Amino acid sequence: xxxxxxxxxxxxxxxxxxxxxxxxxxxxxxxxxxxxxxxxxxxxxxxxxxxxxxxxxxxxxxxxxxxxxxxxxxxxxxxxxxxxxxxxxxxxxxxxxxxxxxxxxxxxxxxxxxxxxxxxxxxxxxxxxxxxxxxxxxxxxxxxxxxxxxxxxxxxxxxxxxxxxxxxxxxxxxxxxxxxxxxxxxxxxxx
Amino acid sequence: xxxxxxxxxxxxxxxxxxxxxxxxxxxxxxxxxxxxxxxxxxxxxxxxxxxxxxxxxxxxxxxxxxxxxxxxxxxxxxxxxxxxxxxxxxxxxxxxxxxxxxxxxxxxxxxxxxxxxxxxxxxxxxxxxxxxxxxxxxxxxxxxxxxxxxxxxxxxxxxxxxxxxxxxxxxxxxxxxxxxxxxxxxxxxxx
Numbered sequence: 242x243x244x245x246x247x248x249x250x251x252x253x254x255x256x257x258x259x260x261x262x263x264x265x266x267x268x269x270x271x272x273x274x275x276x277x278x279x280x281x282x283x284x285x286x287x288x289x290x291x292x293x294x295x296x297x298x299x300x301x302x303x304x305x306x307x308x309x310x311x312x313x314x315x316x317x318x319x320x321x322x323x324x325x326x327x328x329x330x331x332x333x334x335x336x337x338x339x340x341x342x343x344x345x346x347x348x349x350x351x352x353x354x355x356x357x358x359x360x361x362x363x364x365x366x367x368x369x370x371x372x373x374x375x376x377x378x379x380x381x382x383x384x385x386x387x388x389x390x391x392x393x394x395x396x397x398x399x400x401x402x403x404x405x406x407x408x409x410x411x412x413x414x415x416x417x418x419x420x421x422x423x424x425x426x427x428x429x430x431x432x
Numbered sequence: 433x434x435x436x437x438x439x440x441x442x443x444x445x446x447x448x449x450x451x452x453x454x455x456x457x458x459x460x461x462x463x464x465x466x467x468x469x470x471x472x473x474x475x476x477x478x479x480x481x482x483x484x485x486x487x488x489x490x491x492x493x494x495x496x497x498x499x500x501x502x503x504x505x506x507x508x509x510x511x512x513x514x515x516x517x518x519x520x521x522x523x524x525x526x527x528x529x530x531x532x533x534x535x536x537x538x539x540x541x542x543x544x545x546x547x548x549x550x551x552x553x554x555x556x557x558x559x560x561x562x563x564x565x566x567x568x569x570x571x572x573x574x575x576x577x578x579x580x581x582x583x584x585x586x587x588x589x590x591x592x593x594x595x596x597x598x599x600x601x602x603x604x605x606x607x608x609x610x611x612x613x614x615x616x617x618x619x620x621x622x623x
Contacts (some may be wrong), residue, residue, distance in 0.1 A: 289491050292481075299594045300480050303605060313623050314614050403490045414494060419610035423505050432504050 243272040244284040252329030252399040255308040258352045260406035271309040271428035277303035280397035327363025436465040442473040443520030444597040446499040447609040449543045451597035453508045462619035471588035518554025529570035
């Protein structure tokens with residue numbers, strides 16, 4: 242078995258959501274598994290000086306159009322949430338509170354709640370409700386969970402992750418849903 | 433004949449160079465012509481707060497790797513120039529000094545000089561030399577040429593162009609060489 246693909250994303254990232262809907266199938270096609278690693282873009286933005294796309298003059302307007310067109314291009318249902326962006330902190334904590342087998346289904350449920358059903362997953366109570374629907378009862382205020390989440394986010398930043406989605410395959414980094422084609426070719430054969 | 437595709441780019445943009453090597457063939461495949469419109473990213477960056485990629489912490493290191501990998505992905509020869517980025521002002525002026533038939537060959541020669549042969553096209557004398565090689569003698573200090581160039585760049589900014597490459601097809605904007613696939617599908621059928 243080849244090494245897993247590291248898949249970093251922020252729960253509030255539209256392109257991260259699109260990637261989340263597609264990465265497992267891509268990896269499976271190339272005999273790979275995926276290590277899902279949610280992180281917090283805000284922490285990376287402090288280092289790169291970046292800002293959430295919708296807040297940027299001119300580029301923000303383009304971005305909203307591009308989010309929806311990219312979703313149609315990739316055949317993934319998406320709406321722009323009423324409250325956008327939001328903090329992915331509660332979602333990250335809920336994710337890291339579970340054992341590895343249960344994490345990805347929760348991540349997908351959270352992303353779909355936010356980007357399809359317009360549920361504000363920045364609110365911890367909504368995250369807890371979605372987790373409960375899958376049979377989990379995360380205690381988001383638990384201090385060891387907070388510490389674990391922080392160390393996962395710090396580890397992503399230390400690896401140089403500055404955007405969402407961000408993939409690493411055999412040491413090669415790919416930033417953006419728009420590098421999916423390069424990632425796919427790389428998995429077939431590094432170029 | 434369908435409307436031309438507007439193709440905006442900065443002469444110092446690696447992704448703009450990759451697009452320049454590919455846009456004419458893509459357009460022709462879909463029965464379109466291309467209106468080449470070089471502009472100056474610096475003017476757009478003042479509005480969006482963006483900065484040249486190589487100057488950004490963490491993201492800059494990734495960008496250099498991505499430039500070269502993207503060039504290999506698209507099958508276009510490219511080296512990262514020793515002096516990078518440079519001002520595209522002299523190149524823009526030389527471009528707009530010519531009549532429409534002669535502009536695109538000069539643009540391609542300038543881009544290849546910079547991204548393949550490592551000629552610093554930020555230096556007006558190098559731009560003049562490359563133009564001379566194609567039989568042109570632009571006077572880059574001509575005041576009406578300066579004015580024309582400025583009005584072309586201002587018009588691009590007024591259209592909302594904030595990056596390079598940036599395409600507009602029938603009113604639909606596409607930013608980035610990584611939207612080439614969406615542009616191609618759009619030309620076949622808007623989605």
